[in-house]
Amino acid sequence: MSRRDFLKTGLMVGAGLGLSSILGKDILSSAGIITPKRWVFLVDTFKCVGCGLCVRACKLENEIPYDVPVTRTWVERYVVKKDGTVLADSPYGGRDGYLINNPQGIVVPQEDIAKAFFVPKLCNQCTNPPCVQVCPVGATYQTNDGVVLVDRKWCIGCGYCIMACPYGVRFFHPVHKVAEKCNFCYHRITKGMKPACEDACPFGARHIGDINDPAHPVADIIKTQRVSVLKDEFGTKPSVYYLGYDSLIR
């Protein structure tokens, strides 16, 4: 083999390898050989008892100071009285659990309650995320598997993303002074683990899943049962689905 041929072949092989590594995933996925992951979350409100373990686990896992009222995930309490009054609250995100029957500080006698339930909330990892749209520097971005992340080193702390989120999931991290929010525990789920809140939930109210994996039980429930998303009217296309949705949920 001459030197010219060697270089020619070498270049071609190199280019081929490079191209296949760039395009490989796309080619394989478009051919239906592999499907890209698309993370979704299922919240079963019927199973939530408002213990607040998920909130505590999240704070520990993601290093959100325990004593500040902000939190990546929270649990809301809804108490509907027989006269139609709705009392809802989430003090400290429900971190300490709801041990006393006092929504918004009002003690409601048992016989006055028509219905009551708890609703866990977290970032909806919108398919069409307004927070990503409005970030002036691109510090908030969406991964290929559908999770919205914040680059703490690049966030300038303008708060536009906080204003743009219809779900109020974002806040300023009290230590790092940059935008902060739930990311489905991205550092865990990409290693095959479950998010901290799901691991901590003793009642199975929270489940992470891959909507593109037909064998996944979460994908199966979302596809076969009646589920709902929050604030559909904003066109954000959330990736968090709710079983037991109620129109009173805010």
Added chain:
Amino acid sequence: MEVHGELWTLKELFVYPNEYIYWALQIVMYPLMTGLVAGAFVLSSLYHVFDRKELKEMSRFSLIFSYALLLAAPMPLLFHLLQPLRGFYVFLTPHFTSAIAAFGVVFFSYAGLVASEIWFVERRFFVQSAQRLRNASGIANKVKGFIYRAWSLGAYDISEEALRKDGKVIRVLAGIGVPVACFLHGYAGFIFGSVKANALWMTPLMPVIFIMSAIVSGIALCMLTYIIVLEINRLKSKRMKKLLPLEESGGVEMDIIKMTSKYLVFFMVIAVTLEFLDLVFRGYTAVKHWDILRTVIYERDFFNIFILQYGIGNLIPLVMLIMPGLTKRRAIIALILILIGVFMMRWNVVVGGQSFSLTLSGYMHYKIPIIPQNFETYKEGIIGALTIISLPFIFLWILSKVIPLTKEE
């Protein structure tokens, strides 16, 4: 340990745990400042583009004031950022789907445009001063002479022909400047109007309303500062034991004030009409969030909106300016009231938009920090706002040292 916003937010009823008034006083100041920039420029362009001869004196002043305001305009944003040292990232990696990312482009193009217009307007003065100070003695005069020589950029031709060409360029620059100024402020309105999560902000009318109230505020502040600057000059010359004859002592020419106030009234009527259109439309369509908006507009913020903004800030000064026989004192009071009204409009948009929760079942009250407890409450408090509002006047004072604000010397 506190979360940003916790120190000045009081929550009522059902509010999400992460919700606070994150956009506080500095974000009220920001559209106020860019609005003043845009308004001052539009006022100066009325003379250059539309040939309103009666505005000649005002035009020169407002052009320079617009530049002083422009230099101060990014300051509220820097005060607001939690990472102010990273502010320049907006220029490094602008993410153009964001309205704020346009800031760098709009700001610098506008700053360049106004600077070049000032250069053409003041070129004759620069050249004459440079020639006058060429062989001057004394350090101050030498420095001044050097500045003027540098600013003349080697273009010493001030013949009639050259100045006529300058005039043409000025007209073109002013012509381009009007849409750019409107864009500068329209985009500030777009920052709010495009936030679909906020029921009060989201309206396509927001940029237009902002532009109109910006022009109102700019004209009002220019008139007010113009009167004050001339009055100071008059007092100074009085002190000089009336060495100057009266007509050269710089007393306020009421004709200029009367003429400018007509434009002011015109823009004010448009601004208020648009705001009411927005209000009526919201009430008439009464979509999901109208219930809480109604309680905010007609009950909780009633005093701020209908008394301070529309009553004291719009109606009273409107009557004062329309009534015949406008006096200097009446004009000054009316102009101050208009500026209060425009400030309240910004306040009612920015703070009002955050005074109710995303749950639509709770409220947040903004407790404005007066005495700073720490750097954060200084920045986002009254003292921080006063710092910001004093900046353009400091810049104007510095500029006045090298460029005459009113009459050519």
